[in-house]
Amino acid sequence: MERYEIIKDIGSGNFGVAKLVSDKRTRELFAVKFIERGQKIDEHVQREIMNHRSLKHPNIVRFKEVLLTPTHLAIVMEYAAGGELFGRICNAGRFSEDEARFFFQQLISGVSYCHSMRICHRDLKLENTLLDGSTAPRVKICDFGYSKSSVLHSQPKSTVGTPAYIAPEVLSRKEYDGKLSDVWSCGVTLYVMLVGAYPFEDPDDPRNFRKTIGRILSVHYSIPDYVRVSIECRHLLSRVFVANPDKVMCFLLMIAWLTQTLFILGTLKNQLIGVWFTSNIH
Incomplete structure (x- = not known):
């Protein structure tokens, strides 16, 4: 870590602590995730x-790189100066x-690329x-602690993830398609952006984990009347939030809805179609 100057703490969690650092030579900013060393944690x-x-x-x-200290693993990565998308939604409602x-569309672009890999x-x-710190923020997906590679690892069957975002098949304790569970989580993310609440939490008892799981398993959700959401977007969510989603159909619906705006680059549609089918024909 000699080449970096630690500036401040920027986060913490079960993994340890994240710090903002500066390259002493270039002054470029990076985020560093410090993880206490130990056999079990190192394997994870x-x-x-x-x-x-x-x-x-x-x-x-x-x-960027991984460094070793006597007590920690230090994962050096790009610094996203705009913070979490969660914070932006909390501020906006x-x-x-x-x-x-x-x-x-940016989230789907990144996830589709992961699946192609x-x-x-x-x-x-x-x-x-x-989010990066630009005026038109660029989405940056992070934290691959639960990720799985179909090339290096077996089909997932462990119940991992965050309860509000978890797909029904992940709760079955049987093997499931991790790509499909990612699609479900993307749907939850979209719903929260549109509504400002989680789709499967009981509005009257949001902290009741058992109720949340029950509503996920029964795919029980609704969009409040006061929220203006297009028919196309509602249709998309209805095809994502099913126990066994048709991954090709729901993604084509995503493309149709996403390309209704000039925010999308002209070539994105063809790129996404190519990436999606490449990642799902094997």
Whole structure:
């Protein structure tokens, strides 16, 4: 860590602490995730490092390097100065459909790329969706601690992720398609951006985990009357929030809804179609 100057703490969690650092030579800012070393943790983090370092996409936090200290692993990565998308929604309450589409198309672009690389994230959520500091913020997907590669690892069957975002099949304790669970989590993210609340939490008892799980398993959700959401977007959510989603159909619906606005680059539609089918024909 000699080449970096620590500036401040920027986050903490079960993994340890994240710090903002500056390269002493170039003055470029980076985020560093410090993880206390130990056999069990090192085995868990090894998968995160292997998967994350293989991904190079504008909507994924750039992996730089791993350093070892006597007590910690230090994962150096791109610094997203705009913070979490979660914070932006908390400040706004909820987004207009156009604003939600602007962020969602970037999320889908990054997730589709992961899937084309045979990697499923398995913990997609607003807190793991960062923003750069630009005027028109660029989404940056982070935290690949629960990710799995279909090339390196077996089909997932463990119940991982964040309860509000978790797909029904993940709760079955049987093997499931991690790509499909990612699609479900993307749907939850879109819903929260549009409504400002989680789709499967009981509005009268949001902290009741058992009720949330029950509503996920029964796919019980609704869009409040006071929220203006287009028919196309409602149709998209209805095809994502099913127990066994048709991954091709729901993605084509995403493309139709996403390309209704000039926020989308002209070539994105063809890029997404190519990436999606490439990642799902095997």
